[in-house]
Amino acid sequence: MTLSTTIHSEATRYQADAWRRQTSLRRFYTALGVGLLLVAMVATMWFADEANAGHFFERLPHMLDFLSWLIPKDWNDVWRALFDIASPHDKGTQEFNFPLGRVYIWGGFYIPEYFELMLTTVNVALVSTFIGFIFAVPFSFIAARNLTPSPILRLVVKRFMELLRAFPEIVIAGLFAAIVSIGPVAAIIAIGLHSIGALGKLFYEINENIDMRPEEGLRAVGANWIERVRFADLPQVLPNLMSYTLLRIEINVRISTIMGAVGGGGIGEELKLAISRGFGAKTLALVLLLFVTIFLVDQFSAWLRRKLVGEQAFLMSA
Known part of the structure; x- marks a missing residue:
């Protein structure tokens, strides 16, 4: 065995030993981290159980007791509740007063109550997303490092968008509810402000990865900042901006829907009331309508995103 072969074998053995030590150390730190996390979770749950008057762990076996009232005696009442059709079980109580919620348009034509509430919920989402898009687009170009030379201006815009998305929508809605009263307006303001911050961050990260050659070309012929953004930058990123906006919808x-449950109007408020009162048929009708609506919105937005961005963007790279 030559000297070079011996040196190479020693080096290989040293690297293998170093790799094993590093792997063992990583495994130790991983196990330690998981163990500390489990201890923290158990301690937190124990504290919460002691602080809860109902004692969480004692009541855990009864978690699914609500199914006893959620299952209606007559499954046709679910469809009757959904389309505001009179129920033969109606005894004058609010549990089966389905026709009272009809929203009459003209003559005998009406929109079922839950469909009208679902439209309100979708409208809140659409208007708030539109507000977020309108403000997030200019903010994102200002916040992009490669498009705005002023570090102070970038810092101010970034911190402002962070502030908007730092607070949950429910907190913002609670603040504006004290000003404009509870209802869809407070929900639109809250979700719209949060959407500005959330979309702004996604947008400026896209803007920082654009091709700068069109920008440099317009700069060379004397175009100002607005003209460069309008004609060089925006056309590159617009499909991706629209894709993220559809996802935000x-x-x-x-x-x-959640905002409605805390006074923001729409289907969420009615769902909260149905659950709290134990109205099984109404609850199932609302859940069914909500599920179908969200499914349709998801499918439509996914289809539209593919049309805007292209099928190749959704394929795994080879």
Whole structure:
């Protein structure tokens, strides 16, 4: 065995030993981190259980007791509740007063109550997303490092968008509810402000990865900042901006439902009341309508995103 072969074998053995030590150390730190996390979770749950008057762990076996009232005696009442059709079980109580919710358009033609509430929820999501898009687009170009030379201006815009998305929509809605009262307007303002911050961050990260050659070409012929953004930068990123905006619509439909449960109007408020009162048929009708609506919104936005961005963007790279 030559000297060079011996040196090479020693080096290989040293690298293998170093790799094993490094792997063992990583495994130790991983196990330690997981163990500390489990200890923290158990301690937190124990504290919450002690602080909860109902004692979470004692009540855990009864978690699914609500199914006893959620299952209606007559499954046809679910469809009757959904389309505001009179129920033969109606005894004058609110549980089966389905026709009272009809929203009459003209004559005998009406929109079922839950469909009208679902339209309100979707409208809240659409308007708030539109507000977020309108403001997030210019903010994103200002916040992009490669497009705005002023570090102070970039810093101010970035911190402002961080502030908007730092607070949950429910907190913002609670603030504006004290000003404009509860209802869809407070929900639109809250979701719209949060959408500005969320979309702005996604947008400026896209803008920082654009091809700068069109920008440099317009700069060379004397175009100002607005002209460069309009004709060199925006056409490159617009399909991706629209794709993220459509994704945000899906998110905002779900958020507007939650906002309705805390006084933001729409289907969420009615769902909260149905659950709290134990109205099984109404609850199932609302859940069914909500599921179908979110499914349709998701499918439509996914189809539209593919048309805007292209099928190749959704394929895994080889």
